Amino acid sequence: MNIGIVGAGHIGQAIATIAGRYGYRAMLSNARGPETISELASALGCEVGTAVEAVAFGDLVAVAIPLKAYPLLPIALFDGKIVMDTGNYYPERDGRVAELDSHAITTSGLLARQLPGASVVKAFNAILAAQIITDGRPAGTSGRRALPIAGDDGETKQIVATFIDRAGFDTVDVGTLADSWKIERARPAYCIPMNKAHLAAVLQQTTRESFVPEGSWRRS
Template sequence: MTTIGIIGAGHIGSQLARAFTRLGDEVVIANSRGPETLAGLIDELGPTARAATADEAAATGEVVVVTVPLSAYREVPVEPLEGKIVLDTNNYYWERDGHIPALDSGEATTSGLLQEHLAGAKVVKAFNHIMAAEITTAGTPAGTPGRRALGTASDFPEAISYVTDLYDRLGFDTVSAGPLSESWRLERDRPAYVTRQDAAQLRDNLAAAFRVRPEDAA
């Protein structure tokens, strides 16, 4: 059993909490409004989940998920995540987050920004290119023909290994895009984004990805 901290209780965070508790892991989940606002979700999840502050979720989690709007990534606690694997689900929605020139120009990646903020953590891209509801509904047993694949990327092999095992437990194959510098291949508007694909198709979509979105290059 692993204790997983989740910072962010929106669609992805809440669905991951459901997925993790079903796997038998413990969940400590936080949002920006306070633990008391998560009472309904905790009642649903049962005794292996509890609500907390972001600092508590970061400190308690053996592994921690960051699933907040990208504009809020600098608010993620730094010290409690030192040395820990941190799953980054974030995507760049400039309509919500405001324009970030380094992302618009292809000079940075969303996960790279989080890794810079959490310099002592082991950031790994995960769950960013699947619809939230499909996390608990689209998985199938290993070896199923056409099994859906999800991507990841990290500068830390142990983080890639953790996500690969986690994806498999949830019913997905894994394709690594490589280091965080290549994680843009999984980001919003690229061919791999929220597309139902098996491992071979995902590899093709990663290879076909464009660094700068066409509208940003115009």
């Protein structure tokens, strides 16, 4: 299975790193063009291409770009793809989005609406990029960190869960994309290291009113 990666920043590079570490072929892409990341890609041991080429390359496509750039994605090429949506909404970076502010839609719901032919699974949004590389442990390790995922299709969620397992993490299924507000920015499960049982318990207790202080996850 090939991993296409749209976005070559913190998260894109971390996913390329673990993909290579666990024997997947990966292709990294960014906004400015492949020539700007060719050295980076060779250091990470992955291929490089345009965003169009990375989407075409991936059986699993990680979307690792700021939410404000979603409208620039090559929409038609996503038909039939499994998408790992790593995105979060930071209004100061992305601009205010009324539907998100009013909780009318989730960030992953927004992406799924943008890519109607894809099966979107929210994944890797609730872990700091550096920890994707450092925190993975073999399956069965005591206290192994768990990552939350959400999506509307059970089969594609399982494919993403298998990738995450090989990358060193357990998963907890939060539910559908409509349920994925529970793992958005500043929710109790956001970027706080927890094992599977702890994460499941925290998610169980997360209500619409549950928030942690802004930025507190960066000190964890």
